[in-house]
Amino acid sequence: MMLLRGVSALVILVVLWQCVVSLFQLPPYILPGPILVFHAFASQFPLIAQQSLPTITEALLGFSLALIIGCLAALVMALFRPLGLWLMPLLIISQAIPTFAIAPILVLWLGYGVASKIITTMIMLFFPITSACFDGLRATNLEWLLLGKTMGGNKWRLLWHIRLPAALPRLASGIRVAAVMAPMGAVVGEWVGSSKGLGYLMLNANARMEIDMMFAALIAIIAFALILYFSVDALLKRYIPWQ
Amino acid sequence: MTACSIHIKNAHLAYKQQVLFSDLTFEIAGGQWTAVLGPSGVGKSTLIKMITGHVQHYKDCQVEANITTSDGQPLEGRIAYMGQSDLLMPWLSVLDNVLLGERLRANGRQAKTKAKALLEEVGLGKHVHERPHALSGGMRQRVALARTLMEARPIVLMDEPFSALDAITRLRLQDLFMQTLKGKTVLLITHDPLEALRMCHQVFVMSGKPAKINEGIKPPGEPLRALDDDAILHLQGALLSHLTQGEET
Numbered sequence: 001m002m003l004l005r006g007v008s009a010l011v012i013l014v015v016l017w018q019c020v021v022s023l024f025q026l027p028p029y030i031l032p033g034p035i036l037v038f039h040a041f042a043s044q045f046p047l048i049a050q051q052s053l054p055t056i057t058e059a060l061l062g063f064s065l066a067l068i069i070g071c072l073a074a075l076v077m078a079l080f081r082p083l084g085l086w087l088m089p090l091l092i093i094s095q096a097i098p099t100f101a102i103a104p105i106l107v108l109w110l111g112y113g114v115a116s117k118i119i120t121t122m123i124m125l126f127f128p129i130t131s132a133c134f135d136g137l138r139a140t141n142l143e144w145l146l147l148g149k150t151m152g153g154n155k156w157r158l159l160w161h162i163r164l165p166a167a168l169p170r171l172a173s174g175i176r177v178a179a180v181m182a183p184m185g186a187v188v189g190e191w192v193g194s195s196k197g198l199g200y201l202m203l204n205a206n207a208r209m210e211i212d213m214m215f216a217a218l219i220a221i222i223a224f225a226l227i228l229y230f231s232v233d234a235l236l237k238r239y240i241p242w243q
Numbered sequence: 244m245t246a247c248s249i250h251i252k253n254a255h256l257a258y259k260q261q262v263l264f265s266d267l268t269f270e271i272a273g274g275q276w277t278a279v280l281g282p283s284g285v286g287k288s289t290l291i292k293m294i295t296g297h298v299q300h301y302k303d304c305q306v307e308a309n310i311t312t313s314d315g316q317p318l319e320g321r322i323a324y325m326g327q328s329d330l331l332m333p334w335l336s337v338l339d340n341v342l343l344g345e346r347l348r349a350n351g352r353q354a355k356t357k358a359k360a361l362l363e364e365v366g367l368g369k370h371v372h373e374r375p376h377a378l379s380g381g382m383r384q385r386v387a388l389a390r391t392l393m394e395a396r397p398i399v400l401m402d403e404p405f406s407a408l409d410a411i412t413r414l415r416l417q418d419l420f421m422q423t424l425k426g427k428t429v430l431l432i433t434h435d436p437l438e439a440l441r442m443c444h445q446v447f448v449m450s451g452k453p454a455k456i457n458e459g460i461k462p463p464g465e466p467l468r469a470l471d472d473d474a475i476l477h478l479q480g481a482l483l484s485h486l487t488q489g490e491e492t
Contacts, residue, residue, distance in 0.1 A: 143326055143328070146295070147326065150324045157347045157349065162332065240334075242334050
């Protein structure tokens with residue numbers, strides 16, 4: 001049903017897109033029609049696929065790193081309250097700095113390679129994960145915890161057997177948000193400075209006024225974001241069935 | 244571990260500046276069932292959480308109480324608690340829920356055999372691998388009972404464990420609880436006079452604002468008493484009028 005709704009929405013969007021292009025007689029270097037974009041996508045598919053590989057790698061590595069760091073930060077804040085009070089404002093500040101402003105500095109520090117893109121992605125993604133995980137850890141049903149204490153559980157065993165599993169449904173929401181944002185994080189990193197990837201491909205196409213190619217790369221990014229989201233969603237539903 | 248009595252003297256508890264009860268003094272007899280009966284909101288659940296020590300974790304809660312045991316030993320580590328809801332962990336199977344205490348205490352794996360035997364005893368032998376959401380309310384309460392029994396504690400504190408169940412399931416579970424918790428010191432919190440009279444050796448009534456507790460009554464005969472017994476029905480009437488008066492004051 002969800003798939004049907006998604007496909008229907010996509011078809012409506014494509015039809016609207018074509019209507020706007022036809023109605024306003026827009027030239028292809030302003031807004032190419034969907035047929036032109038799909039043609040560019042099909043004809044340049046080997047190139048797009050080749051350039052997708054580094055973007056996918058960066059996005060997945062950045063996502064994994066954000067997951068680890070996000071959960072660790074949430075655990076530290078939940079378990080060591082005084083430290084958490086200091087850490088939370090820092091995390092909020094980290095999110096207030098525009099990624100586009102910090103990405104060039106990361107390129108300067110870490111070079112044009114994969115590392116700067118992974119860190120850019122990680123910076124963009126870890127906050128939703130930290131925030132969701134921290135909320136989940138704080139919102140553990142007090143009755144469960146008190147029952148566990150009556151049973152003789154210590155702080156760490158209560159964390160492992162009750163608090164962490166109870167936090168998983170909320171953490172899952174953060175992970176889903178991060179999954180959608182992951183390709184965007186990698187592309188932002190590539191836009192600032194890179195020699196490969198979909199962001200690099202888009203920059204080049206933009207410089208050459210190949211707007212159809214830009215849109216074709218965008219389609220690849222959207223497709224990847226969708227695949228990542230639905231894969232992560234399926235995994236979360238399978239392994240956290242009580243959410 | 245022997246079943247000791249619990250003496251509660253001059254218990255006073257205030258939540259958000261509002262006194263829930265004060266000067267509460269009564270005894271939970273060792274190896275017997277004691278009921279504390281009262282209308283909703285009178286502070287029965289808070290009373291049980293005061294004994295377990297849970298209220299210490301609530302914000303804005305001030306408590307003063309002298310709680311002692313007949314053997315002079317602390318209550319910590321000797322209480323099994325059953326809350327108003329079953330408090331089953333949704334991520335654990337029925338068997339793992341029963342084994343929760345063992346896991347929290349990092350005990351060995353040999354407990355699995357005992358947990359399975361307890362689940363057989365409460366009639367859930369075929370459901371050990373199911374998750375709580377797949378069970379009915381009565382089945383979930385039976386899992387909670389098996390978990391309580393698994394703790395093998397001499398004192399069992401239960402907060403309205405039958406309130407969410409239909410009449411037939413409630414009667415069946417009452418029989419099962421009585422049979423499996425025999426010889427333990429049990430405190431049953433309930434708002435149902437008939438349930439208290441059927442199952443308990445002594446019944447206290449909590450009423451009023453701030454709540455007071457009466458001297459307690461000892462219904463004739465032994466639990467499980469017949470529900471159509473004249474003496475029990477007469478006592479039920481007396482308890483109901485006591486509760487009604489308490490509500491009006």
